[in-house]
Amino acid sequence: MKMRILTFAIFIATISPIVNAQATFELWVGSRIDAALDRAQNVVASDQIKVERNGKGSDRQKESPSTDSRSTSLVDQSSATDFFSLAANVIPVTPGLSQFTSSTGTTMSNSSTTGSTTATASLYALIVAFNKKSPTDPQFYKDHAFSRQLSFTIGTSASDQTKDNTTTPATVYGTKYLVINRRELYSKSSIKALQEARSFVRKAFEADTKLKPAIEILIFAALHPADVATDGKADTTKFGDFLINELSPTKYLATVNELSPETLKQIDALIENSLDVFQAERIAVQNAYDKISKGMQVSVSYTANIRDPKGNNDHRAELIFDYGLSSRINWTFNASGDYTDRKMALDSKGGRAATEFQGNLTKSDSAWGRGPIQISFSGEAKWLTGVKPQYTFQAKLTIPISTGIDLPIAYQYANRTAQLNQTSSEAHLGLSIDVSRLFQALK
Amino acid sequence: MAITRTPVVENPGAVRVSVGSGQFLHFVVDAGGPIPIFVFGSNVKGVLFDAADFPGHPLPRYEWDHLKNLSDTQQLEFLQLRMSFLTNTNYTYTVQLKDSSGVLSTVLQIGYVGSPTDIQPESFTVVIVP
Numbered sequence: 001m002k003m004r005i006l007t008f009a010i011f012i013a014t015i016s017p018i019v020n021a022q023a024t025f026e027l028w029v030g031s032r033i034d035a036a037l038d039r040a041q042n043v044v045a046s047d048q049i050k051v052e053r054n055g056k057g058s059d060r061q062k063e064s065p066s067t068d069s070r071s072t073s074l075v076d077q078s079s080a081t082d083f084f085s086l087a088a089n090v091i092p093v094t095p096g097l098s099q100f101t102s103s104t105g106t107t108m109s110n111s112s113t114t115g116s117t118t119a120t121a122s123l124y125a126l127i128v129a130f131n132k133k134s135p136t137d138p139q140f141y142k143d144h145a146f147s148r149q150l151s152f153t154i155g156t157s158a159s160d161q162t163k164d165n166t167t168t169p170a171t172v173y174g175t176k177y178l179v180i181n182r183r184e185l186y187s188k189s190s191i192k193a194l195q196e197a198r199s200f201v202r203k204a205f206e207a208d209t210k211l212k213p214a215i216e217i218l219i220f221a222a223l224h225p226a227d228v229a230t231d232g233k234a235d236t237t238k239f240g241d242f243l244i245n246e247l248s249p250t251k252y253l254a255t256v257n258e259l260s261p262e263t264l265k266q267i268d269a270l271i272e273n274s275l276d277v278f279q280a281e282r283i284a285v286q287n288a289y290d291k292i293s294k295g296m297q298v299s300v301s302y303t304a305n306i307r308d309p310k311g312n313n314d315h316r317a318e319l320i321f322d323y324g325l326s327s328r329i330n331w332t333f334n335a336s337g338d339y340t341d342r343k344m345a346l347d348s349k350g351g352r353a354a355t356e357f358q359g360n361l362t363k364s365d366s367a368w369g370r371g372p373i374q375i376s377f378s379g380e381a382k383w384l385t386g387v388k389p390q391y392t393f394q395a396k397l398t399i400p401i402s403t404g405i406d407l408p409i410a411y412q413y414a415n416r417t418a419q420l421n422q423t424s425s426e427a428h429l430g431l432s433i434d435v436s437r438l439f440q441a442l443k
Numbered sequence: 444m445a446i447t448r449t450p451v452v453e454n455p456g457a458v459r460v461s462v463g464s465g466q467f468l469h470f471v472v473d474a475g476g477p478i479p480i481f482v483f484g485s486n487v488k489g490v491l492f493d494a495a496d497f498p499g500h501p502l503p504r505y506e507w508d509h510l511k512n513l514s515d516t517q518q519l520e521f522l523q524l525r526m527s528f529l530t531n532t533n534y535t536y537t538v539q540l541k542d543s544s545g546v547l548s549t550v551l552q553i554g555y556v557g558s559p560t561d562i563q564p565e566s567f568t569v570v571i572v573p
Contacts, residue, residue: 023448023450023453024453024456026454026456026564026565026566030564136475136476136477137476137503138474138476138477138478138479138502138503139499139501139502139503141476141501142477142478185477185478194478194480194529194530197480197527197529198480198482198493198495198527201480201482201525201527202482202490202493204525204562205482205484205490205523205525205564206489206490208523208525208564208566209484209485209489209521209523209566210486212521212523212566213486213521213568216568236518236519239519240459240518240519240570243456243457243519243568244456244457244458244459244570247457248455248457249453249454249455249456252456281562282560285527285559285560285562286560288529289529289560
């Protein structure tokens with residue numbers, strides 16, 4: 001019995017390319033081309049091809065600005081959403097969690113239990129709303145590329161009595177301007193990359209429109225040799241009937257199952273002859289994608305946390321730099337000037353430098369689909385007058401719940417307790433909604 | 444390679460067109476944006492249309508006719524639409540058989556959702572009948 005099952009399993013595995021039938025004859029040919037490309041790729045072992053860069057936009061900032069102590073972003077990204085996004089730091093630090101993760105054992109619980117929430121919209125989103133246009137209208141999107149460089153943030157940020165002199169949440173105001181954006185599809189460098197990819201798509205089109213008819217004639221000649229003249233020309237009427245009847249979606253499978261192993265080898269040989277063009281197309285499209293998605297971005301931003309009359313106000317002017325180090329790793333650097341306007345003590349002025357390496361653990365569904373699972377490691381050094389230097393480290397895991405909705409979980413460790421509301425280590429949980437992606441998913 | 448292909452009317456692989464009685468093919472490509480990249484053409488004439496050739500490109504909809512001009516007809520012409528998802532996540536491709544009275548039938552109607560590095564060709568052969 002076991003032998004029979006094993007034999008059946010081997011049989012299924014052997015014929016699986018036929019059993020797992022494609023819907024049409026063209027898809028059947030396409031699967032053979034893909035298989036040949038994959039085989040060639042393994043031989044070449046080209047990491048140029050085997051890149052699984054995630055959808056554009058996965059490294060945009062959807063979380064609250066770093067000025068918010070509850071934010072799961074220790075480092076700000078250079079670009080915000082194209083349209084509108086919401087970020088909620090829904091779970092403030094719990095004493096239990098802090099105590100569990102505290103390395104000092106002197107953890108104190110946070111006196112404030114409120115979370116924080118911010119909303120970010122690009123100027124483009126506002127123009128779309130005023131003009132009552134679809135945000136994904138291609139022409140409108142193209143004509144208003146400049147308006148995606150500017151974004152605004154508004155929201156609330158948690159306050160702490162010790163640090164902020166009030167427990168009333170601050171109002172967050174922020175703006176960000178993308179000075180250099182080489183990830184914009186309509187930038188000169190992106191257009192050049194797309195034109196190059198297009199030229200390879202055209203070449204593959206030319207090869208494919210010769211290859212597939214050649215395969216069809218080969219099969220016709222193999223199954224109907226009497227209808228093919230000695231010079232290789234098929235009877236056009238009978239060949240037309242063959243295409244309509246025997247290669248139709250419902251009958252092609254029976255037709256290809258009749259082919260001898262020799263004919264299948266000839267089909268694969270024809271495919272092999274065109275493989276270079278298809279491989280070049282794959283590489284060109286991948287290169288264009290990498291070139292655009294790894295492009296450098298530089299932005300300037302300003303964020304203010306404004307509190308009630310007795311509370312301290314925080315201001316941050318920031319330069320943000322983003323660069324794709326590889327197909328999966330994005331590097332971000334922040335340099336900022338910070339100013340804390342204190343009502344009951346001397347003001348603090350100083351600077352801050354922060355950096356983050358963000359890696360994609362999985363592939364996103366598509367450019368506008370569910371984002372990838374991301375892991376990031378970041379560090380921040382902050383020097384303020386009247387305060388000892390503060391160094392913070394953060395590890396963060398971002399889990400996409402569905403298209404447009406992410407759950408960031410962050411762990412922070414700081415050398416000084418004051419910066420983290422009197423705890424030396426904290427866990428943060430947030431929720432970010434990228435309305436642009438959600439909109440696409442619900443369309 | 445993760446294209447989701449959803450046929451409303453499956454591609455027949457070959458379609459009969461009676462050009463002599465005024466039949467022709469009408470093509471519609473609906474694109475999700477921001478920049479559709481596709482080429483359309485045949486094994487006889489090469490590339491006939493590139494998305495970028497259309498006035499107003501990028502557009503949410505591209506439309507054209509084929510075989511309306513009798514001099515264009517070619518027996519067993521293999522037509523292909525080749526789509527790149529690099530800067531356009533979803534396409535809907537519709538081909539209708541028409542004559543002067545309007546739409547006679549829908550030859551194919553297929554929706555596609557792909558990842559940026561995906562390429563999707565969709566082809567069929569035109570069988571000219573008297």
